[in-house]
Amino acid sequence: xxxxxPTPVKAERGVLTxxxxxxxxxxxxxxCGDFAVLAAYYKTLxxxxxxxxxxxxxxxxxxxxxxxxxxNTHGGHFIHGRSLPFASGVSLGRDDLHVFxxxxxxxxxxxxxxxxxxxxxKNFRLTYVIMDNFVYGLTKKQTSPTSPQGFKSKTDPWGVFxxxxxxxxxxxxxxxxxxxxxxxxxxKHMMEMYERAALHDGFSVIEVLSECVExxxxxxxxxxxxxxxxxxxxxxxxxDVSDMAAALALAEEPxxxxxxxxxxTQQPTKNKLEKDLVEATRQKVGHKSDKExxxxxxxxxx
Amino acid sequence: xxxxSANPIPAREELIRxxxxxxxxxxxxxxxxxxxFLARLAGRSAQEVMTYMTIPATISGGPxxxxxxxxxxxxxxxxxxxxxxxxxxxxxxxxHIGFLKEGGVLLYDSDHVKLEExxxxxxxxxxxxxxxxxxxxxxxxxxxGKNLFAxxxxxxxxxxxxxxxxxxxKERFGGKAEDVLRNVNLAFDAGFSYPIxxxxxxxxxxxxxxxxxxxxxxxxxxxxxxxxxxIAGGVRHGAGxxxxxxSTIMEMLRQxxxxxxxxxxxxxxxxxxxxxxxxxxYAGRLAVTGSSGPGISLKMEALGxxxxxxIPLVVVNIQRGGPSTGLPTNxxxxxxxxxxxxxxxxxxxxxxxxxxxxxxxxxxxEACQLARKFSVPVFVLSDMSLASRIEAFDEPDLDAxxxxxxxxxxxRPADFKPxxxxxxxxxxxxxTWVEGGVFPQVTGLEHDEAGHPSANPQMHAKMMKKRRSKxxxxxxxxxxxxxxxxxxxxxxxxxxxxxxxxxxxxxxxxRDCGRKIGHLQIRYINPLPNDLGEIFSRYEHILVVEMNDxxxxxxxxxxxxxxxxxxxxxxxxxxxxxxxxxxxxxIRQGIExxxxxxxxxxxxxxxx
Ligand SMILES: Cc1ncc(C[n+]2csc(CCOP(=O)(O)OP(=O)(O)O)c2C)c(N)n1
Ligand code: SF4
Ligand SMILES: [Mg+2]
Numbered sequence: 027x028x029x030x031x032p033t034p035v036k037a038e039r040g041v042l043t044x045x046x047x048x049x050x051x052x053x054x055x056x057x058c059g060d061f062a063v064l065a066a067y068y069k070t071l072x073x074x075x076x077x078x079x080x081x082x083x084x085x086x087x088x089x090x091x092x093x094x095x096x097x098n099t100h101g102g103h104f105i106h107g108r109s110l111p112f113a114s115g116v117s118l119g120r121d122d123l124h125v126f127x128x129x130x131x132x133x134x135x136x137x138x139x140x141x142x143x144x145x146x147x148k149n150f151r152l153t154y155v156i157m158d159n160f161v162y163g164l165t166k167k168q169t170s171p172t173s174p175q176g177f178k179s180k181t182d183p184w185g186v187f188x189x190x191x192x193x194x195x196x197x198x199x200x201x202x203x204x205x206x207x208x209x210x211x212x213x214k215h216m217m218e219m220y221e222r223a224a225l226h227d228g229f230s231v232i233e234v235l236s237e238c239v240e241x242x243x244x245x246x247x248x249x250x251x252x253x254x255x256x257x258x259x260x261x262x263x264x265x266d267v268s269d270m271a272a273a274l275a276l277a278e279e280p281x282x283x284x285x286x287x288x289x290x291t292q293q294p295t296k297n298k299l300e301k302d303l304v305e306a307t308r309q310k311v312g313h314k315s316d317k318e319x320x321x322x323x324x325x326x327x328x
Numbered sequence: 329x330x331x332x333s334a335n336p337i338p339a340r341e342e343l344i345r346x347x348x349x350x351x352x353x354x355x356x357x358x359x360x361x362x363x364x365f366l367a368r369l370a371g372r373s374a375q376e377v378m379t380y381m382t383i384p385a386t387i388s389g390g391p392x393x394x395x396x397x398x399x400x401x402x403x404x405x406x407x408x409x410x411x412x413x414x415x416x417x418x419x420x421x422x423x424h425i426g427f428l429k430e431g432g433v434l435l436y437d438s439d440h441v442k443l444e445e446x447x448x449x450x451x452x453x454x455x456x457x458x459x460x461x462x463x464x465x466x467x468x469x470x471x472x473g474k475n476l477f478a479x480x481x482x483x484x485x486x487x488x489x490x491x492x493x494x495x496x497x498k499e500r501f502g503g504k505a506e507d508v509l510r511n512v513n514l515a516f517d518a519g520f521s522y523p524i525x526x527x528x529x530x531x532x533x534x535x536x537x538x539x540x541x542x543x544x545x546x547x548x549x550x551x552x553x554x555x556x557x558x559i560a561g562g563v564r565h566g567a568g569x570x571x572x573x574x575s576t577i578m579e580m581l582r583q584x585x586x587x588x589x590x591x592x593x594x595x596x597x598x599x600x601x602x603x604x605x606x607x608x609x610y611a612g613r614l615a616v617t618g619s620s621g622p623g624i625s626l627k628m629e630a631l632g633x634x635x636x637x638x639i640p641l642v643v644v645n646i647q648r649g650g651p652s653t654g655l656p657t658n659x660x661x662x663x664x665x666x667x668x669x670x671x672x673x674x675x676x677x678x679x680x681x682x683x684x685x686x687x688x689x690x691x692x693x694e695a696c697q698l699a700r701k702f703s704v705p706v707f708v709l710s711d712m713s714l715a716s717r718i719e720a721f722d723e724p725d726l727d728a729x730x731x732x733x734x735x736x737x738x739x740r741p742a743d744f745k746p747x748x749x750x751x752x753x754x755x756x757x758x759x760t761w762v763e764g765g766v767f768p769q770v771t772g773l774e775h776d777e778a779g780h781p782s783a784n785p786q787m788h789a790k791m792m793k794k795r796r797s798k799x800x801x802x803x804x805x806x807x808x809x810x811x812x813x814x815x816x817x818x819x820x821x822x823x824x825x826x827x828x829x830x831x832x833x834x835x836x837x838x839r840d841c842g843r844k845i846g847h848l849q850i851r852y853i854n855p856l857p858n859d860l861g862e863i864f865s866r867y868e869h870i871l872v873v874e875m876n877d878x879x880x881x882x883x884x885x886x887x888x889x890x891x892x893x894x895x896x897x898x899x900x901x902x903x904x905x906x907x908x909x910x911x912x913x914x915i916r917q918g919i920e921x922x923x924x925x926x927x928x929x930x931x932x933x934x935x936x
Contacts, residue, residue, distance in 0.1 A: 037765030046765060050780055079767070082758045094769060095780055100758035102610060103771040104603070105633050111567075111600035115607020115615070116758065118591060119565055123611070123758050144596040300591045307586040316588050317730045320559055323584075324723050326499075327546040328372065 037098055042075050044068045049098040059210035059236030059246075060090050063157055066216040067097065067126070073217070074224055081124050084113045086138060088130035089164045090157035090236065107137030114150040118297055124224070125152040132162050135171040135191045145229055146200030148296040153223045154231045157210075158193060159238035160245050167241040174281075177242070193233045194277035198270065198289055204230035205273065205289040210237065211250045212257055215285060222287065228295050235282075249282035260286030340530040346376075346399020347486065347532065348407035351478070352424045353416035355392035358475035363394035364718060365479060366488075368496055370398040371547035371720030373489055375534060378829065379718040380406035380909070391419060400535045404833040406717070408911040414478055415441055416457070425450075433528070435481065437474070453527050455481065457519075464518035465511055473515035480519020487533045490520065543723045550714035553688035554644065555580040558616055560689070560726065561696025562733040563642060564590030566616035567604035569597055572656050573715040574620045574646045581616070598626035602643075606630060609639050610770060612735045612757030614700055618644030618708075621654055624663060625670070631705055632671030633772040635795060638746075638753040640699035640706075642692070647711040647825075649907050658907030659712040661825050662876040664885040667707040668854045674792060676799045678706040679854035683828035686721035688714060691851065693729060702798050703753040709853070711875075713909050714826045739763060745777040746770060749790055752798050803855035809848060809863060816866035817844025819923050823873045824850045824886050827910055831873055834915040843925055850886070861894050869923050870899045873915055878903045 037046035047068045054060050071081060081099040085091035087106035094101030104112045113127045134142060134156040145154070161179065162168040169179040171191040178185050197205045204226040206219045216234060223230035235246040247253035265286075266272055273289040311319060349366070351359040363379050370377035380395040397407045409429040415421035415436040421443070428434055430449045438454035461477045483490055494513070501509040525531075548556075555577050558566075564585055568578035581592040590613075595601035601617050608615035619627065624645050634641050647663045649655025667679045678698055682691040688710055695706040740756045742764030747753060756768055769779035774791060776782040811820070813835050823831045828849045835847040848863065850856065864870050874884035878901060883891060887901035902918035904910065 037767075039761055039765070049766075078765075079761045080759055098765070098767055100756075100760075100767045101769045102637075103769065103773060104606075105629055105772060108599055108603040108630060111595060111603035112607040112610075114593075114600075115565075115567065115604035115609075116611045117607075118593065118604075119608040119611035119613040119615075120757075120759060140596055141600055144600065300586075304586045304589055304591065308589060311587050316559075316732060317726050319587055320556065320730065321726050323556065324546050324726070327548050327552075328544050328723070 037078050039079075040077070042072055042078055044072055046078065047071060047098050048096070050095045052096045053092060054089060055240045057239040058089070059159065059238070060093075060157055062210040062213060063090075063128075063155065063216070063234055063236050064093065064096055066213050066220060067155075069213075070217050070220040070224065073221060076124050080122055082113075082116055082126065084116065084125065084127045085109055086129040086133040087164070088133050088162075089238070090128060090130040090159070091133060093128040107133055108141065109133065110138060110141040110145045110154065113152050113154075114145055114148070114296075117150050117152045118300065121151075121297060121301070126224075127152060127154045129154075129156060130163065131156060131158040131160065131170045131172045131193070135193065135196060139171070139196075142196065142200045142202075142231075146197075146202040146231070149201070149203055149228045149293050151228060151295045151297045152230075153220075153226075154229070155220070155223075156193070156231065156233050157236040158233050159236055159242055161238050161242040163238045163241060192277055194283070194288055195274065197231050197233065198273050198277060200231075201229075202231045202289075203228035203291050203293050204287070206230075206232045206287045207234075207283070207285050208232060209235045209246060209249050209257060209285055211246075211252065212285070215257075215259065219287070226290065228293060246282070249285070255282060258284050260284050260288070262287065342530050342532050343535055344399070344532050345401060345535055346397060346403060347412060347534075348395065348397045348410045349412040349414070349482065350393060350395045350410040350424060350427060351414045351416075352391070352393045352420035353474075355390055357392075357416055358472075359392060359394045359416075359478075362475045362479045362482075363396050365493065365496055365500075366396045366398065366482070367718040367720065368547045369488060369493055370396075371545040372492055372496075374545070375399060375720075376401065376403035377547070377718065377720050378403045378406050380713065381716055391423065393420075393424065398534075404829040404836075405912060406829075406909065408913050414482070416474065416478075417441065433485075435485075451528065453524070455522060455524070455527075457481075460518055460522065461515055464514050473511060476512055476515035477519035480516040481522060481524060482519075483516075484520050484522070484524055485528065485531050487531060543725070545720040546723045547718060547720045548685065549716050549718050550682070550685045550688040550710055551576045551646065551716070552580065553685050554682070554692045554708065554710060555584065557689035557692025558642065558696065559584065559588065560724070560729050560731065561642075561693035562700075562731040563614055563616045563696055564588055564733050565592070565605070565608035565613040566618075567593040567595045567601040567608075568618055569595055569601050569623060571620045571623045573648060573712050574618050574623070574644065576715070577618060577644060577646070598623040599630065602627040602630040606634050606639055606641060609634075609641050610637075610755070610757065612737065612755075612759070614640055614642070614696060614733060616642040616644060618646070620646045620648050621650050621656075621663070622652065624666065628666075628671045631677070632673060632675045634705040635671065635675045635677050636673075636772045636774075637770040638703045638755070638795070639770065640703050642695045642699050642706055642708060644692075644708045644710070646715050647709060649712075649905075655907050657712065659826070659909055660875050660905060660907065661709075661711060661827070662885065662905075663709065664824070664853060664874075664876070665889070667709055668889075674796075676796050677704055677854070678702070678799065678802060679709065680706065681709040681825040681851055681853055682714060683825065683849050683851060685714060685717060685719035687828075687851070689724060693731070696731065698802060701752075702802060703755065704798065709825060711826050736760075744768070746779045747775060747777045747791065747794070749777060749794055752801075799855050803852075803858050806852055806855075806857045809850070809857045809859050811846045811848050811863060813839055813846040814844045815846060817846060818867065819843070819845045819869045819871055819919055820848055820864065820867040821845065821871050821873060821915070821919065822848050822850065822886070822890070824853060827873050827875065830910040830912055830915060834912050834919070837912065838916065838919065841925065843919075845919070853886070853889075856889075856893065860890070861896075864890075864894060864896055864898070868898065870896065871902055871919060871922060872899060873902045873910065873918065875905070875910065876903055877905050
């Protein structure tokens with residue numbers, strides 16, 4: 027990765043522009059798929075036109091997780107694998123925020139794998155983008171949980187023999203209420219997925235195939251028409267996005283598989299359920315002040 | 329104490345200052361609840377009280393004890409020996425008789441216990457507790473209610489205030505089905521009316537104490553006090569994962585916080601719990617996470633991030649025996665150095681330790697204040713013994729103490745920098761507009777003032793100093809350390825955490841014997857107060873008493889720290905790792921070992 031050259035930025039209150047969203051110049055290798063993921067994020071935010079100060083961009087650790095530095099929003103660069111629980115706290119603490127999380131395949135499927143299952147089933151209101159490059163980029167070419175068998179990494183120079191995670195199956199079984207898949211060379215499709223994910227009320231997660239040109243060049247050519255591959259999207263006239271069995275069947279399709287929304291359902295979010303609990307409880311205690319409530323608790327212990 | 333005029337006991341009355349009562353049975357016998365009733369009664373009778381219990385590590389059944397020390401005047405420890413042992417079973421008798429002091433009263437369930445024939449060291453009182461309980465409640469009750477029968481017996485023997493006890497029953501059981509309260513009273517009455525004077529030639533009454541003018545007393549265990557301290561300190565958010573003995577705090581927070589408009593999340597593990605708590609705090613909601621032993625180890629990486637990113641956070645560690653899964657239901661103070669140094673890198677943070685149940689409330693509240701003011705993680709150390717011990721203390725003055733949480737998303741000026749080198753960090757949580765339109769980043773990478781990564785060596789040194797000097801500033805603002813007893817002399821006994829009571833009682837007794845001795849309990853472990861060096865210089869010996877191992881070099885964890893800081897060879901260490909709290913006798917022996925008193929050589933060995 028090259029060194030940072032800060033670009034001057036200026037955002038205006040109430041006016042969301044691409045220029046106002048830019049921050050540090052990205053430090054990714056030239057040609058890295060992550061640039062496109064970032065560009066699509068800018069464009070999506072611009073289109074959604076949210077109050078800029080209420081957007082939060084968070085990440086774990088990895089090349090992809092440098093993301094927040096390149097976006098002029100409130101941002102946090104957390105630790106490896108724990109961005110989801112961190113972001114869940116932000117989301118649950120503040121209903122007025124729009125929380126977006128970015129990270130790599132190692133961050134999301136390996137060290138942070140368990141958090142996916144719980145963020146999914148609890149349905150926190152946030153959007154999570156996994157920038158899958160099938161390799162550990164930042165630490166320079168070790169095997170990742172999504173590295174296909176045969177890939178020659180520094181930790182498997184003879185070719186990976188452990189079976190890879192099936193990302194879509196993992197995301198579907200996590201209980202996430204919106205699950206989609208896209209490709210970093212397909213900006214329009216990426217934007218469409220982001221936008222739908224952002225508007226989804228619940229835990230929305232997207233796998234975006236984002237090539238690491240440094241350590242796994244050509245990994246996703248099979249899904250890129252310009253490289254002789256096929257970018258086959260899901261036809262929602264045919265595929266019922268609320269059908270989990272159909273979504274799981276899509277996840278089993280041979281490489282490179284299909285792109286688009288695999289699954290979407292409406293379930294109450296953790297945010298809403300906790301809020302309802304608070305409202306019911308506040309009602310029950312007669313909306314007393316905090317001091318009155320605590321004094322009552324002490325009095326019951328006399 | 330009001331006299332019960334209906335009491336026909338012709339036996340001799342003995343006035344006592346305090347009594348140590350040990351109840352030994354199985355965990356399903358409800359002896360904890362007798363203890364709870366006694367403690368609460370004492371609290372309402374202007375008596376001091378302290379309890380001690382063991383919870384078996386097994387889920388149900390298994391031996392369990394509850395010990396209550398109650399009396400007039402200050403009660404500082406749970407007592408080295410029992411004046412009174414109530415044994416429900418043979419194993420209770422066999423395991424605990426060694427704890428009863430000679431001449432003490434052994435009350436036992438004659439349906440279950442067979443005494444050794446020729447042991448006449450104790451006053452032996454057998455009562456068919458099981459049979460009489462069944463008789464009182466009817467056959468279907470089996471032996472349930474034995475605890476209340478026993479409480480009835482104790483009330484008779486100690487002339488307890490039955491009226492107040494009945495009030496407490498009513499509060500405790502009034503909400504349940506009518507026959508529950510009726511059965512409680514039936515079992516209690518059966519015990520109370522048992523003709524105990526046929527077998528016991530005396531009864532006891534506590535020296536009366538003036539009903540004090542001060543605030544009413546509240547009675548609770550340390551984990552409850554700590555939880556309420558967090559609420560008073562303005563914590564409304566948090567996350568945790570269950571583990572003994574931390575769990576009861578998270579259970580209370582989960583149930584209590586919605587009343588205050590907050591939320592506590594049971595996370596999938598401690599990594600998630602600490603991360604979520606940090607997320608709440610970053611979002612402007614001061615949060616708590618906590619655990620014990622293994623769970624605290626799991627939190628260490630994220631806690632390092634919170635120091636680096638300068639996020640306020642309260643971290644509770646209810647210590648238990650380690651290492652690893654260790655002794656989950658025993659007490660130990662072996663996480664002190666972990667609390668200070670457990671994360672990688674030079675990672676300064678604040679560490680406080682609660683001295684007793686009451687202090688659990690105050691220190692938790694203070695932790696919230698420090699975390700907020702200095703934007704830093706603050707550890708609160710408590711332990712297994714404080715967690716479940718019940719004490720009575722003055723009801724806190726909430727008018728003065730309550731801190732209402734506030735979310736600060738006021739606009740920030742254009743020159744706002746999250747890591748301003750000239751100021752203590754005060755973050756602008758998301759939702760805050762920054763004039764000029766450049767938003768802050770929070771990060772665990774070394775960074776510049778705006779929060780963008782910087783590997784510049786000078787910047788690293790400057791930021792390191794920024795994170796360190798705010799902790800030094802806390803030290804400068806600490807109140808003066810309080811020495812109890814002699815302000816100079818032969819020995820200063822130093823402790824931290826729950827050893828406060830036993831050390832205080834030891835020092836009182838040693839002073840009564842003419843020794844020039846003082847007591848200093850350190851509540852602020854990191855940073856240490858700045859006045860300790862001067863205090864230490866006034867004593868010939870400094871004995872640091874800790875429930876942890878003497879380590880490779882012969883010093884416990886706090887002793888190691890104090891020796892490193894003060895290079896004072898007078899600092900010595902008294903340690904133990906038997907999973908139990910210090911006895912007065914053990915501390916007195918420790919003092920004697922480094923500083924023999926001339927009187928002691930003339931007398932019999934130190935009696936505690
Ligand atoms: C606890 C911990 N373990 C290991 C690392 C080292 N590390 C940093 S990023 C990374 C993997 C990055 O791979 P991925 O998440 O796929 O992101 P990418 O760089 O490919 O975008 C590792 C192992 C770390 N920072 N923290
Ligand atoms: S993912 Fe690969 S190409 Fe992208 S910045 Fe990292 S090393 Fe470079
Ligand atoms: Mg990767």
